[in-house]
Amino acid sequence: MNLLAYIIYLLITWVITVQVGWLFYRNGRVFILHVMHGDVATTDAINRILLIGYYLLNLGYATLMISTWAPLHTWKEVIDSVSQMIGFIMLTLGIIHCCNMLVIYLLGKRNFHLHS
Amino acid sequence: MHTTFNYIAYLIYLPVVIIVTWRVAYTLFKNSKVFMMDIFHGKDDIALSTNKLFETGFYLLNLGFAFWIMQIATIGSAQEMLERLSAKIGGFFIYLGVMVFFNLYLFFRGRRISKDKGRLAPVPDPLFPKA
Numbered sequence: 001m002n003l004l005a006y007i008i009y010l011l012i013t014w015v016i017t018v019q020v021g022w023l024f025y026r027n028g029r030v031f032i033l034h035v036m037h038g039d040v041a042t043t044d045a046i047n048r049i050l051l052i053g054y055y056l057l058n059l060g061y062a063t064l065m066i067s068t069w070a071p072l073h074t075w076k077e078v079i080d081s082v083s084q085m086i087g088f089i090m091l092t093l094g095i096i097h098c099c100n101m102l103v104i105y106l107l108g109k110r111n112f113h114l115h116s
Numbered sequence: 117m118h119t120t121f122n123y124i125a126y127l128i129y130l131p132v133v134i135i136v137t138w139r140v141a142y143t144l145f146k147n148s149k150v151f152m153m154d155i156f157h158g159k160d161d162i163a164l165s166t167n168k169l170f171e172t173g174f175y176l177l178n179l180g181f182a183f184w185i186m187q188i189a190t191i192g193s194a195q196e197m198l199e200r201l202s203a204k205i206g207g208f209f210i211y212l213g214v215m216v217f218f219n220l221y222l223f224f225r226g227r228r229i230s231k232d233k234g235r236l237a238p239v240p241d242p243l244f245p246k247a
Contacts, residue, residue: 023172027165034162076119079126080187090180097173 001072009082013062013089017055020093025051031104062089121191125201132205133182137175137212144216145171151223155230170219178215182208 025047032043032050065085072078145167152163185204191197 020172020176023168027168027172030162030165074119076122076190079123083183083186087180087183087186090176091184092180094173094176094180097169097176101169101173 001074001078002069005069005072005078005082006066008078009066009085010063012082012086014059016086016090017058017062017093020097021051021054021058024054024097031108035104035107058089058093061092065089118192119190121194121197122188125188125191125197126186128201129186129204133208134179136209137178137182140212140216141171141174141178144219145174148219148223151227155223155226157230174215174219178212181211 028050029043029047032046033040036043036046065088069081069085072081148170149163149167152167153160156163156166185208188200188204191200
């Protein structure tokens with residue numbers, strides 16, 4: 001039962017993480033461009049490094065969470081714990097994302113003051 | 117151990133939560149584009165990107181919370197199932213409403229700050245500043 005839960009959990013978590021990472025990669029580019037004052041080459045390099053860092057951090061974290069799993073015996077327990085773990089991972093992703101947006105906002109504010 | 121009611125409860129809970137979150141996010145972020153255009157003075161690339169990032173965060177936080185609280189202890193009867201289910205779904209909807217109003221607050225605040233700045237000084241192009 002545990003093995004089944006791990007497989008479902010890993011599949012869903014990896015799909016979500018990769019999708020979200022791709023979304024961030026495409027939409028975050030404009031912001032880095034903003035902070036880097038329109039330097040396209042540096043922006044793309046930073047963006048790619050950020051994407052790799054994001055994948056390493058989140059997939060590693062998601063995989064690490066498996067080690068804390070209690071033994072499961074019934075289908076109900078499998079559904080319960082898989083949903084709880086996926087929810088936890090998504091919440092963590094969301095909170096990290098909000099922190100990132102805040103950092104970008106503060107950086108943008110600082111740059112605005114420097115240039116005006 | 118009878119867990120049939122639990123499966124029915126999960127089968128009702130998950131679609132309701134996912135569909136409502138999707139509808140709310142769709143409506144909220146379709147209409148927030150106007151705010152974003154105002155905040156970024158009509159620069160549509162950065163406005164749409166910000167909109168998309170907010171949308172992603174909204175989905176992650178709300179669906180994550182919905183999955184996190186899904187677990188229901190073993191249910192004995194249909195009446196108990198309905199009571200538990202309504203408590204859970206109602207609680208989640210209240211949380212969703214609070215999140216929506218928080219997002220609206222952020223949009224209005226951003227627009228106000230952006231307008232204040234526009235009144236005080238001409239805004240330099242943040243993407244390609246001259247100096």
